[in-house]
Amino acid sequence: xxxxxxxxxxxxxxxxxxxxxxxxxxxxxxxxxxxxxxxxxxxxxxxxxxxxxxxxxxxxxxxxxxxxxxxxxxxxxxxxxxxxxxxxxxxxxxxxxxxxxxxxxxxxxxxxxxxxxxxxxxxxxxxxxxxxxxxxxxxxxxxxxxxxxxxxxxxxxxxxxxxxxxxxxxxxxxxxxxxxxxxxxxxxxxxxxxxxxxxxxxxxxxxxxxxxxxxxxxxxxxxxxxxxxxxxxxxxxxxxxxxxxxxxxxxxxxxxxxxxxxxxxxxxxxxxxxxxxxxxxxxxxxxxxxxxxxxxxxxxxxx
Numbered sequence: 001x002x003x004x005x006x007x008x009x010x011x012x013x014x015x016x017x018x019x020x021x022x023x024x025x026x027x028x029x030x031x032x033x034x035x036x037x038x039x040x041x042x043x044x045x046x047x048x049x050x051x052x053x054x055x056x057x058x059x060x061x062x063x064x065x066x067x068x069x070x071x072x073x074x075x076x077x078x079x080x081x082x083x084x085x086x087x088x089x090x091x092x093x094x095x096x097x098x099x100x101x102x103x104x105x106x107x108x109x110x111x112x113x114x115x116x117x118x119x120x121x122x123x124x125x126x127x128x129x130x131x132x133x134x135x136x137x138x139x140x141x142x143x144x145x146x147x148x149x150x151x152x153x154x155x156x157x158x159x160x161x162x163x164x165x166x167x168x169x170x171x172x173x174x175x176x177x178x179x180x181x182x183x184x185x186x187x188x189x190x191x192x193x194x195x196x197x198x199x200x201x202x203x204x205x206x207x208x209x210x211x212x213x214x215x216x217x218x219x220x221x222x223x224x225x226x227x228x229x230x231x232x233x234x235x236x237x238x239x240x241x242x243x244x245x246x247x248x249x250x251x252x253x254x255x256x257x258x259x260x261x262x263x264x265x266x267x268x269x270x271x272x273x274x275x276x277x278x279x280x281x282x283x284x285x286x287x288x289x290x291x292x293x294x295x296x297x298x299x300x301x302x303x
Contacts (some may be wrong), residue, residue, distance in 0.1 A: 007073065008134075009036060010048070014066055017055025027131055093290055094123045096135060097145035100235075101278065102126075104253040105145055105302070113297035120293070136283055143294060144281045147210050147253075156284050158291065160298045163276040165214055167192055167267040168239075168260070169200065169247040175265060184265055186252065192267035194224040201228040203238035203248040211235065214275035215249040222269065251276055278302065 012022040013033075023033040041047050048062035058066055097105060106124075113122065127135060132144040133152050149157045166189055171181065179190055202219075205212030212231075219225065232238045238248035239258050250258065280298070282291055 006040060007069070009033065010040070010069065013037065013049065013056065014058075014069075017057075025131060025134070090119055090121045091290070092121045092123055093294065094125060094140075094142045095145065095280075096125045096127050096132075096141045096143075098132075098147070099126070100257060101145055101147065101253060104256040105278065105298070108301040109298050112301040113294070116297050116300075117293050120290070132281055136281060142282065142286060142290070145278070146281060147276055147278055148281075150281050154284055155281050157279055157281055158295050159277050159279040160295065161278050161302050163278050164252045164268075165211070165218070165276055166250055166252075167197075167218075167247055167269065168242070168250050168264050169197075169267075170242055170244050171263045171265055172244040179265070181265060186255065186266050189266040189268040192269055194222050197224070197226070197247055199227060199245070201230055201246040202226040203230050203232050203241055203246060205234065205238070205249075206231055210276060211249060211251060211254075217275060218249070218269050253278060 009022070009026060012026050013019070016022045016025065019030050019033050019037075023030045026033065037049070044065070046061040047059050048065055049056040050059050050062075110122065110124075113120075125141060127140070132141075132146055132148065133150055133155060135141045136144060136150075136155055137152065147163060166186065169175075175181070178196075184190060202215075204215050207213050207216060230241075232241065235248075235250060235254045235258055239250065239260065242248060242264075250260075280294065
């Protein structure tokens, strides 16, 4: 039985003909993709690809499999189109989001949108997908909520609000003696003196992530170069590793899923509102009325 992951991975391998390029597009590692392909072929009982050539070539059995995979995808699309055509009373918007943003946006936005747009059905899909351009260009979703701006010229980004970014560290006796921390919070952050952070280890996200790129930009903008930088996979990791000798960056939206203890100090930096944003991507040919309805509800919910 085909599932979405299997279809997505096999489609990428068929398109690019090698594990290296397919894994890059799919945001997975080459060994992981190779193992997954082997498990599919083991379940099928035959080889789909002849991997002795580059790019891959389909085996004879693989050619038959690819032909029927295409037929399957066409039938699935026809099925969903037919189902959607049954109910002509309500329009439908298919949305998805980066996982960490959905926990921030959905609880506020969905009630507001449904209350203001009773004639529209929201269909929410969780693709765990960073490659939002693939989803939109292949008509798998209509709108994708993200803090990334698209590269493809057929896609547009609608900015809704900024996502403030802060530097945080744990309290210690020196900090407590120097600052009045009684009212310190994300709503009342301290102005940072980077000289005081020279000996701290900074936990940064990879530069391919928007938060990581923004963090590095803030450090460069302030001509501050920490003695030690450790790159971590996500904000949860950076927060869990935080101690009195380290610091990291955190966004306002991430506080919906990251639990911070009371011993954390919030610092702001100059122009921190200009680095990150929350918005959504849509295809340039998508219904502009739906885009505006979506934008108005999201704007109202998040401010």
